Amino acid sequence: AQTVTQSQPxxxxxEAETVTLSCTYDTSESNYYLFWYKQPPSRQMILxxxxxxxxxQNATENRFSVNFQxxxxxxxxxxxxxxxxxxxxxxxxxxxxxxxxxGNLIFGKGTKLSVKP
Amino acid sequence: ETGVTQTPRHLVxxxxxxxxxxxxxxxxxxxxxxxxQSAKKPLELxxxxxxxxxxxxNSVPSRFSPECPNSSHLFLHLHTxxxxxxxxxxxxxxxxxxxxxxxxxxxxxxxxx
Numbered sequence: 521a522q523t524v525t526q527s528q529p530x531x532x533x534x535e536a537e538t539v540t541l542s543c544t545y546d547t548s549e550s551n552y553y554l555f556w557y558k559q560p561p562s563r564q565m566i567l568x569x570x571x572x573x574x575x576x577q578n579a580t581e582n583r584f585s586v587n588f589q590x591x592x593x594x595x596x597x598x599x600x601x602x603x604x605x606x607x608x609x610x611x612x613x614x615x616x617x618x619x620x621x622x623g624n625l626i627f628g629k630g631t632k633l634s635v636k637p
Numbered sequence: 638e639t640g641v642t643q644t645p646r647h648l649v650x651x652x653x654x655x656x657x658x659x660x661x662x663x664x665x666x667x668x669x670x671x672x673x674q675s676a677k678k679p680l681e682l683x684x685x686x687x688x689x690x691x692x693x694x695n696s697v698p699s700r701f702s703p704e705c706p707n708s709s710h711l712f713l714h715l716h717t718x719x720x721x722x723x724x725x726x727x728x729x730x731x732x733x734x735x736x737x738x739x740x741x742x743x744x745x746x747x748x749x750x
Contacts, residue, residue, distance in 0.1 A: 524679070553737045563725065565741035611680070615737050624693070625739065627679040 522547045524614050526628035533602045534636055540587075541597045541631050543612030550574075551617035554588065554595045555625065560608040568610070571595065573617070602635045609633075640664040643728050643742035650718065651750050658713040658745045660728030668734040669711040671703060674725040674744070686711060687734035718749045 523546045533539035545554070556568040571579045571588050578586050583603075587596045599606055609632050613625040641662045650656050662669065671683040685693035686705040700722075702714040711728055725746050729739040 555737075557741075562743055563727075563746075564743040565727065565729075565739075567738065567740075570738070624682045624685075624695075625680070629677065629679050 522549075522614050522616070522626045524612050524626050524628040526610075526612055526631050528631045529629070530632045530634070532634040532636055533599075535602055535604060537602055538598060538600045539602055539633065541599075541610050541612075541633065543595045543597070543628060545593050545595065545612070545614050545626075547593070547614065547616075549616055553615045553617060554586075555613040555615070556584070556586070556595075556597045557611045557613060557627075558606075558608045559611065559630075560605075565611070569597065599633075604635050604637060607633060607635045641728055641730055641740050641742035643726075643745050645745055646743065647746045647748075649748045649750065650715070652718060652720070654718075655714070655716040657715065658726055658728075658747075660711040660713075660742055662709055662711075662728075662730040662740070662742075664730055664740060666730040666732055666740070667708050668731045668736070669705060669708070670729040670731075670739065671711065671713055672727040672729060672741075674727055676724075680727070684713075685734060692734055715747075718747075720749050723747055723749045 525544045552573045554571045557565045558568045569581045583600045609630045611630045612628040644659045668687045673681045683697045684703045689705045704712040725744045727744045728742045
């Protein structure tokens with residue numbers, strides 16, 4: 521069974537600095553999707569960034585980028601120029617490429633990020 | 638602004654009550670989901686509906702009863718819940734059940750007394 525592990529329950533960063541959130545996963549599949557979701561105090565889960573495992577190039581969305589290491593089964597999120605609005609819970613998630621359990625994202629337990637002024 | 642709206646935002650109920658959670662999506666999607674988010678646990682998929690038909694039920698107790706009358710609306714009917722059912726219940730939708738991009742609502746925070 522696939523598992524997702526986020527080893528950092530809480531992190532903090534100063535505004536304008538860079539922070540990296542860690543995520544490792546376990547799967548026997550070769551094709552899959554990886555995601556980072558953000559959940560601010562409003563509680564809505566918002567997709568931050570998405571990576572397709574068969575693509576070697578790391579995904580980037582503005583200030584958010586990932587370091588995808590397929591062999592190591594590692595998928596870290598880097599937030600550059602941190603802003604106060606980045607304060608949220610961040611969840612790493614995995615989904616089988618073929619959607620074996622349709623819609624079944626496997627989530628980690630989350631990392632609580634606080635951006636300090 | 639979210640394309641997925643959930644009501645109520647908060648709900649407190651006794652173990653003998655019957656209540657319903659509502660989800661509405663304005664994105665023209667064909668698949669809808671219920672997830673449970675408990676404190677210090679990963680999100681758990683409860684139900685998946687595709688074109689109003691249930692396609693996944695992850696061994697959820699029968700005290701949770703989903704209903705999907707059309708592709709825009711999803712309900713979760715609750716009856717005789719237990720205190721351990723207290724959690725944030727999140728609704729999500731996607732273009733179809735094979736599409737990996739999910740759009741979430743803001744959830745209903747449920748407390749069972």
